[in-house]
Amino acid sequence: MTDRRRFLTGSLAVAGLGAVARPALAQVFQGGTAPITNPVQIGLMGPFTGSDRGLGEQMANGVRQALDNANQGASIFQRAVQFRTYDDLDDIGVAQQVAQFAAGDGISAAIGHLRSDTTEFALQTYYQNRLPLIVPTTTADEATGKNYDIVFRLPTNDTLEGRMDALDAANTLKVTAAVVVSQAASYGPAVASGFLQEFNSVKGATATQVLVDLEKPDWSAAAAAIAAHSPQLVYFAGMSQRLGPLLEVLRAAGYKGLFSASQGFWNQTTMEHYAKPAQGLVASTSMPPLALAPQVRFDLDAYQARYGALTPVAAFSYAAAQIVAQAVRNTGGGSRSALRAAIAQGAFNTIVGTFRFTPQGDPLEPNLFFYELREGRWIYRRAARNTGFLIK
Template identity: 25%
Template sequence: MKKTLITAALLAAGLANAQEVVKIGHSAAVTGPVAYFGKDTENGARMAIEALNARGVSVGGKKVRFELVAEDDGGDPKQATSVAQKLVDARVNGVVGHETSGTTIPASKIYHQAGIPQISPSSTSPKYTQQGFNTAFRVVANDIQLGQALGHYAVRNMGAKRVAVIDDRTAYGQGLAVEFAKGLQQQGAQVVAREFTHDKATDFNAILTKIRASKPDLVFFGGMSAVAGPMLRQMKQLGLNVKMMGGDGICSDEIHKLSGGAMADGQVFCAEAGGVDAAGRAGLDKFRADYKKRFGIDVQINAPYAYDAVMTMAEAMTKAGSTAPASYLPVLAKIQHKGVTGPIAFDARGDIRDGTITLYTFKGGRRTVLAVTK
C-alpha cells in the first residue's frame, strides 16, 4: 500500500512538471524554384523556437515547450490548402506562413474557419487582410505601400518617364504591378507597354521584343527572381539595356546567379517590405550573424520576419496566460512587440502599423541599401 502511494505521488509530481507542447505551424515552398525563400522563413521560425525553448517560457504559470511543425506547400495554392488542413488536423496553436500571397490567401480561409491565428512573414497582397478574417496578420508592409513607394522612387530618384510593366499573373506579381503603375502615374510618368508572363516561364523573347519597340527607360517586373534572372539575361541578348525594378520577390542575391552574370551593377532596383532605421540596425545585424552561425548561409530576406512572427505569437500567449487560439487571439490583435525588425503592432485588418520599406540596388551581385522609408 505504501509503495502504491509513493508511486502515485511520483506520477502526480511528474504530471505536474510535464511540459505542455505548443505547436507552431510553418508553411512555405521548400521545394521548387523559390525554395530558397521558403527555407529562409522556415529557418527564421526555427531560430525563434530554439530561442524560446532555451529561455524557458511559462504560460499561465506552467512551463511550455515550443515545437515547429514545418510543411512544404511547394508555392502552389492547391497544395497550400492541403497543407493548411493538415496543420489544422495536427492541432497547431498558431501558424507562421505562408510564403507567397498566392498560397497565403487560400490557406487563410482554412485557418480562419478553425479559429487558428496566422501571421505571414512575407505575403504582401492587400487581398490577404481585406477578407475580414480576424485570424490573419502580417509583419511586413503590403503591396499598396510597396508598389507605390517604388513608383515614386522610379520617377523622383531615377528619372523614369517611359516604363514597361510585366507581371507573372500571380496574386503577388499582378497586385504589385498594379500598385506600382498607380504610383508611377501619380508622378506623371507613362506606362508604354503592359505585358504578362507566368511564374514558371523561361522564354521572354516575344514580350521583350514588343517592349524594346516601345523604347522604355525602365522595365518593372512583378514576380520572383526565378523568372527575373533569366529575363535579365534575355534582355541583354536583345540589346534591351535598361534598368529593371521589382519588389521583394526579386530582392535576393540569388537574382545575380539566376541571370547567369548578365545583371550589371546598379541595373536592378528592388524594395523589401520591412527594414530598420539606424537605431535598430545593430539588433538586425546580430540576428543575421546568429543565423549564419546556425545554418551556415546568409539570410535571404524574410527569416527575421518569420522569427518575429513566432516571437509575437509567443508573447501574446504569455500575456493571455493561455496557448489556446481563442484565448490569445484577442491579445495578439492588440500586441505591441519589440522585434528584431522593429516594433510590431497590427491595425484593425491585421496589417502591420507603420510598416517600413527598404530600397536596394545590387553591386557585385550583392544587395546594397539605398534607403529605408515608410
C-alpha cells in the same frame, strides 16, 4: 499557365546558403532547451518533406531559435512556447488537411504556410476554428484580402510593393517616364497595377505597361514596345527567372536608361545570370539588411552560430515566432481568443523590425528595402520608411 507558388521571392537567392540543422519532420513535437511546464503549443505549417524540404527547414530553424531564446528569458511565472510541425508537402489539398488536423490538435496559434496557394487554400479552416495564423512569407494580396480577423501577415503585400516602388522611382530616382513590364502569372500583375496607379498619380509622371507572353515570350517585340515609349526607367514586376532575358535584349538594343524591379529580381538568378545588363538595377524586398540593425546583433549572431546564414524565410519565420511568444507573455495565457486579440492590438519588436497590424491583418507601417546590383553583388541603398531600426 499561372504560377501560384509565390512567396518572399528574394529568399530563393539564399535558399541553399545556410547550414541546415536537424530536420523538422511532420507532426513531430519540438521542445525548447529549458525545462518547461505547461507550455503553450503552436503549429508550424510548411513543406518538411519533398523537393522544398530545405525551405521548410529554414522556417523551422527560425521558429526554433526564436522560441528557444524566448523560453530561456521567461520567468518561472510565465508560460513558455513550444511548436509542432505540420507537413503540407507544398500541396493545396494537403495544406487544407493539415489546417483541419491542427485546428483539433490543441495548438493555440499557427505560423505558415510557405507559399500563397497553400496559405490561401487553408485560410477558411483557420478562420472557422478561430485559430490565429501568422503568415511569415506570403506576399499575395489574397492572404489578407478576405478580411479574416485571425490572419496577420508580415511582408509587404504585392500591390503595396508596386506603389512604394513607384514612389521611390518618382521621388528618389527622379523619373517622370516609366514602362512597367509584367506577365500574366500569379506574381507580378498586382505589383504592376500598384506601380501604375501610384506613379500615374504623381504630377507630371507617366507610366505605361508592356505585357510579355508567359508561354512564348517575344523579347525583341517587347524591347521594341518599350523603346516606343522612350522611358527613363523600365520597372520589372515579376520574376527574374522569367523576365531576366529582357535585360540583355534591351541593353543590346541600345537602351541606356534605368532599371528597377520588385522583389522577384532580388535573388541569386539576377546576380549570377544578368549581372552585366542589370548593373545598377534597384530591387525592393521586405528583407532588411540586418547587419545594419544593432539591436538584433545578438540574436543574429546566435542564429548564425547555430544554423549559418539567416535567410529571409528563416528571418520572417523567426519574427512570426517572436510575435506569438510576446503575445503569450503579454496575456499570461494561451487561448486562441486571447492570442488573437493580443496580436491584433499589440506592437512587437522582432528580428526584422517592429510590427503592428491593421484590422485586415497587414503591417500598419509596411516597409521595403532597396538594394542596387553592383559588380554582381546586392548593395543596400535605402529604406522606403525610416523607422530607426537601421543605422543607415
